[in-house]
Amino acid sequence: MRVAAACAVLLCLLGIGFVVWSPFEARPDTASGSVSADPADRALQDRLTELAAAWNPRKKRRSVEEARARLDLLRAPLLRLLDKPRHPRLSAAMYLASELALPEARPVLVGLTRTAARALRAEAVMAAAAIEALSVDEVRDLLARDDVGVRIATLHCLARSPSEELFHDVVALLADPDPDLRTAAVEALPRKVSAKHHAEALERARASAGTDKACYVRALGRIGLDEASERFVTERLWDEAEEVRVAALLALSEATTKLLEARPVLELVSGDVAEREAALALYCLERTKSCTAIDVRNRLGFLSSPLAKFFAARFLIRAGDKEGASTLVQVLEGSAASERSPQSQALDAATRKLLNLLYGQPLNWNAEQWRDYLMAAPAFSARELEGLSATDLRAFGL
Secondary structure, eight states, rough: OOHHHHHHHHHHHHHHHHHHHHHTTOOTTTOOOOOSSSHHHHHHHHHHHHHHOOOOOOHHHHHHHHHTHHHHHHHHHHHHHHHHHHHHOHHHHHHHHHHHTTTGGGGHHHHHHHSSHHHHHHHHHHHHHHSSSOOOHHHHHHHSSSSSHHHHHHHHHHSSOOOOGGHHHHHHGOOOOOOOHHHHHHSSSSSSHHHHHHHHHHHHHHOHHHHHHHHHHHHHHHHHHOOOHHHHHHHHHOOOOOHHHHHHHHHTTTOOOOOOHHHHTTSSSSSTHHHHHHHHHHHHHHHOSOOHHHEEEEEEEOOSSSSHHHHHHHHHHHHHHHHHHHHHHHHHHHHHHSOOOOOHHHHHHHHHHHHHHHHOOOTTTTHHHHHHHHHHHHOOOOOOOOOOOOHHHHHHOO
C-alpha cells in the first residue's frame, strides 16, 4: 500500500514537472526545451533547434526560408514563445521573428528589452529594429537604460540611419566611461549636420581633454569637417596624448576633399613616428588624395614596419606607380618574419589579396616567387582600390 501511494505521489510530481517545463504553455517564466504535443509547437521547436545549431550562414538562411514557407503554421506558437522571457530558445525565436519581419512580434520584442535575461536584451533591440526602424522616442528610452549592452545595440541600430534630431542625445554619450559605447556613439552620428551643431561639437572638443577629446575629435570627422574644425583637428596631430593624435588622423581621413594642409600629415610618414601613426597618415593621404606619388616614394626609405609599407603601397598602386607592387612584396617578407599575431595575419592576407587583384597570381605565393614574377611582369595602370572599413582597420590594430 505504501509503495502504491509513493508511486502515485511520484507520478503526480512528474506530471507537475511536465507542466512547469513545457515550452509552450502559458507561464511567462518557462525555461524548457521539451516538446509540446501540438504539431505546430513541435514544428517550431524543430526549426528553432536547427537555427540555434546552425553556424553556417547558408544553413541559417535555408532554415529561415523553410520557416517562411510554413509561416501560417508557425506564426502563433512563435508569438507565444516570444512571450516567455526565460525560454531557452528565446534567442533563436527573436532572430527568426526578425528575419521573418513579423510586425506582430515587434512590440513583444521591444518589451523583451526589459524583461528578457540581461544577456539577451541587446539581441531584442536588434531584432525589433530589424522589423521596423526604432523611433526617436524609442531610441531615447533605450539610451536612458542602465544596461550598457542595450545602449550600444541601440546606437548600432541608429548608425544604419542616423538622425540629426537625436544629435544631442548621441553627443552626450561621447564622454561615457565605456569605450565601446563611445565608439558606437561616434558611428551613430549623422554624416551631415547643421552649422549650429557643427559649432557645438567644435566647442565641446575645445573644452575637453584626454579620452573625451579623442572622442570629440573623431566625432568632428564623422559629421564632416568644415574649415574651422579641420584646422582644429590638424593641430591635434601634435597633441601629447597618442589617442588624440590617432583620433585626429582618423578624423582627417573622413574628409571628402583634399586637406587644407596636407604637409603636417605627410611629415608623419617618417622613421621618427610610431608605426600606427605613420600607417594612419598614409591612409589619410590616400583617402583624401592630398599628396603625390613622388611625395610617398621619397619617404619609402623611412618606413621599416610592414604595416606602414602596406599603406604606402596602396597609395602608390592607386597612382599607378610601379613601386607599389614591389613594396607589397616587402610587406610579405616583413609579415613572414614577424610574430604571427592576429594583426600580422590580417596584414598578410590583405597583402596577398591586393597582389592577386593586380596580377591574378596564386594567393599562396611567397615573397621570392613574387620577386621573380615582378621582374618580367607587365606594368599596371592606376587602380581605384576598395576602401577599408572600420573593421579592416581594427584587424590591423588601428
